[in-house]
Amino acid sequence: MRFADIHNHMLYGVDDGAKTLEETRALIDAAYADGVRHLCFTPHYHPAYFGEHQQEIAAGFRAAEAYAASSYPDLSLYLGNELRYERSCLEWLGQKRCRTLNGTRYLLVDFLYPEPAEAIMEAMLRVMNGGYIPVLAHVERYESLHRDLREVERMKSRGVILQVDAQSPLGGLGLGAKHRSRRLLASGMIDLVASDAHNLNRRPPQLRPCFEFISRRYGEDYAIQLFWETPLRILESGEGSGQGVARKTR
Numbered sequence: 001m002r003f004a005d006i007h008n009h010m011l012y013g014v015d016d017g018a019k020t021l022e023e024t025r026a027l028i029d030a031a032y033a034d035g036v037r038h039l040c041f042t043p044h045y046h047p048a049y050f051g052e053h054q055q056e057i058a059a060g061f062r063a064a065e066a067y068a069a070s071s072y073p074d075l076s077l078y079l080g081n082e083l084r085y086e087r088s089c090l091e092w093l094g095q096k097r098c099r100t101l102n103g104t105r106y107l108l109v110d111f112l113y114p115e116p117a118e119a120i121m122e123a124m125l126r127v128m129n130g131g132y133i134p135v136l137a138h139v140e141r142y143e144s145l146h147r148d149l150r151e152v153e154r155m156k157s158r159g160v161i162l163q164v165d166a167q168s169p170l171g172g173l174g175l176g177a178k179h180r181s182r183r184l185l186a187s188g189m190i191d192l193v194a195s196d197a198h199n200l201n202r203r204p205p206q207l208r209p210c211f212e213f214i215s216r217r218y219g220e221d222y223a224i225q226l227f228w229e230t231p232l233r234i235l236e237s238g239e240g241s242g243q244g245v246a247r248k249t250r
């Protein structure tokens with residue numbers, strides 16, 4: 001089984017993920033060995049929390065491309081960001097300081113974990129009103145959304161794309177995230193799973209154990225949709241504002 005990973009911090013020197021080019025290469029090695037064939041780097045973006053790293057991101061992406069081209073000709077690399085939401089954040093996209101996923105209309109968005117459900121819902125609507133399709137990063141990690149399923153159902157019905165981290169259903173991100181992610185998977189509301197990889201140890205680029213778990217428990221068709229069909233459809237949706245960079249090797 002092959003995978004498309006559209007949320008990770010494997011590009012070096014630009015956030016709390018990989019620190020060096022060697023680490024980025026090792027993470028690409030691990031992701032490829034796990035089965036990833038489409039990989040979209042998504043460095044955190046918020047000028048106050050994470051700083052501005054556009055030049056480093058561009059240089060890091062070129063270095064990653066060069067490595068992938070020589071080592072893994074069938075691996076496609078893409079660029080995006082994980083946007084830490086604030087009210088004025090859509091300006092950063094217009095200013096090309098922050099990227100959508102591969103330049104499409106899909107925007108990966110996260111929040112601080114104590115964010116209230118009403119604020120997350122309002123933010124999702126503002127993103128949509130701005131012409132983007134929000135992909136809510138690790139929906140299982142915001143406690144405010146999980147008193148019951150209604151908040152998540154409301155978002156789903158409005159067209160928000162719901163992403164779960166691959167470590168969560170297996171318990172790697174705590175008991176709460178484990179139970180919440182499993183409840184959402186059982187409901188069928190989750191759209192895609194991504195690694196959210198930061199390093200080789202604590203937050204590894206590992207999708208296969210979660211894919212196998214979801215295949216067994218919720219059905220292989222659903223697992224294929226979560227790990228391959230939906231993320232690939234997003235990357236190839238091509239409705240882009242031209243902010244991303246795609247490398248096609250197939």
Ligand SMILES: [Fe+2]
Nearest residue numbers: 007008082196
């Ligand atoms: Fe992330």
